[in-house]
Amino acid sequence: MIMANRLDRGFFRYQEEFEAKALSVLRSGWYIMGNELKAFEEEFASYTGAKYCVGLASGLDALWMAFRILGIGAGDEVIVQGNTYIASVMGITMNGATPVFVEPDEYFNIDTKKIEEKITERTKAVLVVHLYGQASKMDDVVSLCAKYGLRLVEDCAQSHGAAYNGQVTGTFGDIGCFSFYPSKNLGAFGDGGAIVTNHKQIADDMRVYRNYGSEKRYYNKVVGTNSRLDEIQAGLLRVRLSHMKELEEEKALIAKRYLAKIDNPCVKLPGVRENASMIWHQFVVRCEYRDELAAYLSDHGIGSIIHYPIPPHLSEAYQYLGYKKGDFPITEKCVDEVLSIPMYNGMTEEEQSEVIDVINSFRR
Numbered sequence: 001m002i003m004a005n006r007l008d009r010g011f012f013r014y015q016e017e018f019e020a021k022a023l024s025v026l027r028s029g030w031y032i033m034g035n036e037l038k039a040f041e042e043e044f045a046s047y048t049g050a051k052y053c054v055g056l057a058s059g060l061d062a063l064w065m066a067f068r069i070l071g072i073g074a075g076d077e078v079i080v081q082g083n084t085y086i087a088s089v090m091g092i093t094m095n096g097a098t099p100v101f102v103e104p105d106e107y108f109n110i111d112t113k114k115i116e117e118k119i120t121e122r123t124k125a126v127l128v129v130h131l132y133g134q135a136s137k138m139d140d141v142v143s144l145c146a147k148y149g150l151r152l153v154e155d156c157a158q159s160h161g162a163a164y165n166g167q168v169t170g171t172f173g174d175i176g177c178f179s180f181y182p183s184k185n186l187g188a189f190g191d192g193g194a195i196v197t198n199h200k201q202i203a204d205d206m207r208v209y210r211n212y213g214s215e216k217r218y219y220n221k222v223v224g225t226n227s228r229l230d231e232i233q234a235g236l237l238r239v240r241l242s243h244m245k246e247l248e249e250e251k252a253l254i255a256k257r258y259l260a261k262i263d264n265p266c267v268k269l270p271g272v273r274e275n276a277s278m279i280w281h282q283f284v285v286r287c288e289y290r291d292e293l294a295a296y297l298s299d300h301g302i303g304s305i306i307h308y309p310i311p312p313h314l315s316e317a318y319q320y321l322g323y324k325k326g327d328f329p330i331t332e333k334c335v336d337e338v339l340s341i342p343m344y345n346g347m348t349e350e351e352q353s354e355v356i357d358v359i360n361s362f363r364r
């Protein structure tokens with residue numbers, strides 16, 4: 001049995017380091033907003049090349065708090081791709097703002113040629129999602145945002161370290177939002193998130209906002225929230241961050257083998273955008289007979305996952321936006337065809353070969 005993902009393999013590789021760190025935090029007597037968080041924020045900022053990082057409790061918090069800090073709310077529109085994880089959209093709507101969907105390009109990112117036609121006088125921001133670890137076409141997005149005076153927020157929950165033209169995702173606009181959910185490339189052992197920014201004011205505001213709006217203990221400047229990255233997670237993230245390069249390279253090697261050896265006319269392999277350096281979060285193939293392929297894999301003991309089976313505009317949660325099937329045909333076709341096949345740190349060559357052989361033997 002080859003599972004779609006194996007988080008235990010990533011843990012066991014550095015087990016001693018993780019356990020030593022957890023123990024040292026437990027024994028320190030300091031569990032929230034301490035030295036581990038401070039050190040992680042500095043190290044993660046430098047990993048992305050941003051000036052500031054603020055640790056938060058989740059990726060969703062990073063998203064909704066980003067729009068909150070930027071003052072985007074009721075009556076405002078935010079442009080976002082249609083084929084994203086629903087958290088991207090919730091980050092917008094939790095503030096009362098309206099998501100305006102744009103179809104994806106062939107790399108599963110926002111189709112930058114289709115942004116301009118969606119801009120109205122209510123448009124306040126663009127949220128790009130670097131889905132599956134692939135950087136969006138940022139030169140186009142940055143120039144459109146400059147042309148129309150729009151804020152730029154990046155959902156980097158799946159793109160830690162991915163770059164476009166050598167610049168790391170999360171640093172192109174006002175705020176880059178990260179998740180450290182365990183299955184993300186930089187995953188914690190529980191929930192966690194962060195924003196990165198080059199603007200001191202945004203970083204300062206975010207620090208105040210995450211801690212009940214208080215800069216000084218018990219003196220509250222604004223009505224904030226509780227969204228703090230705790231010391232244990234920050235410490236464990238520091239351990240994982242110190243190994244990111246080898247972890248990324250290992251997944252890139254698996255991807256390279258898949259790209260070279262998966263050969264089935266029914267199965268379309270993912271492409272890598274020109275000038276982009278992908279970090280492999282998911283290995284997403286497309287297949288017109290996706291459900292049959294998934295069932296075939298499962299019959300042969302191989303797990304797979306659909307990221308994501310229902311696009312936000314057709315989700316029950318967003319019925320109130322009034323969309324119906326057929327409104328975003330490219331998004332919907334994509335949703336019907338994508339399948340993430342197993343790719344995880346610690347995946348053996350035998351496991352990779354088995355996945356390759358089974359996919360190659362699939363016939364319709």
Ligand SMILES: *Cc1c(COP(=O)(O)O)cnc(C)c1O
Binds near residue numbers: 059157178181
């Ligand atoms: C995981 C994810 C989020 C949400 O992160 P959480 O830490 O689970 O809140 C947001 N956007 C995308 C694209 C994600 O993959």
